[in-house]
Amino acid sequence: EQMQGELKRMQRETLSLELSLQRYTGEDLNSVQFGDLHELEQKLENAVNKVRERKGKMLHDENENLYHLNQLKENQVALDHQAALDQHQQMTMVPKASEDRRRVLESFPFSGKSNLVVFFLRQPCLHSLIHIVYSLLSPTFKISVFNSPTM
Numbered sequence: 001e002q003m004q005g006e007l008k009r010m011q012r013e014t015l016s017l018e019l020s021l022q023r024y025t026g027e028d029l030n031s032v033q034f035g036d037l038h039e040l041e042q043k044l045e046n047a048v049n050k051v052r053e054r055k056g057k058m059l060h061d062e063n064e065n066l067y068h069l070n071q072l073k074e075n076q077v078a079l080d081h082q083a084a085l086d087q088h089q090q091m092t093m094v095p096k097a098s099e100d101r102r103r104v105l106e107s108f109p110f111s112g113k114s115n116l117v118v119f120f121l122r123q124p125c126l127h128s129l130i131h132i133v134y135s136l137l138s139p140t141f142k143i144s145v146f147n148s149p150t151m
Contacts, residue, residue, distance in 0.1 A: 022028045023040055032040070 023032060024044065
C-alpha cells in the first residue's frame with residue numbers, strides 16, 4: 001500500500017515535470033492561465049539572462065587568453081629577431097677580428113718572413129707574458145726568449 005502511494009506520487013510529479021517542460025519549450029500553452037504565463041515568462045527571462053551572462057564571461061575569458069597568447073607570440077618574435085641580429089652582428093665581427101689580427105701581425109717587422117720570434121730581455125719574468133701575447137696573435141709562432149746581456 002505504501003509502495004503504491006509512492007508510485008502514484010512519482011507519477012504525478014513526472015506528469016507535472018513533463019507539463020512544465022512543455023511550457024518551457026512553448027508547447028501546449030493554450031490551457032495556461034494569464035498569471036501562469038506571466039510567471040513562466042519571468043522564469044524564462046531569468047534563465048536567458050543567466051545564459052547570456054555565462055556566455056559573455058566565456059567570451060571575455062577567451063578574449064583575454066587570446067590577448068595573452070598574442071603577447072607571448074610577439075615577445076617570441078622579438079626575441080627571435082634580436083637573436084638573429086646578434087648572430088648577424090657576431091658573424092660580421094669575426095672576420096673583422098681576424099682582419100684586426102692580420103693588421104697587428106703585419107705591423108711587426110717579422111710578419112710574413114718567419115714564424116720565429118727572438119727576444120732579448122733584461123727581465124726574465126716577462127718571458128711568460130710574451131709567450132701569452134704572441135700565442136694569442138698566432139698559435140704558429142715559435143718564441144725564443146734570451147736574457148739580454150747587461151748593458
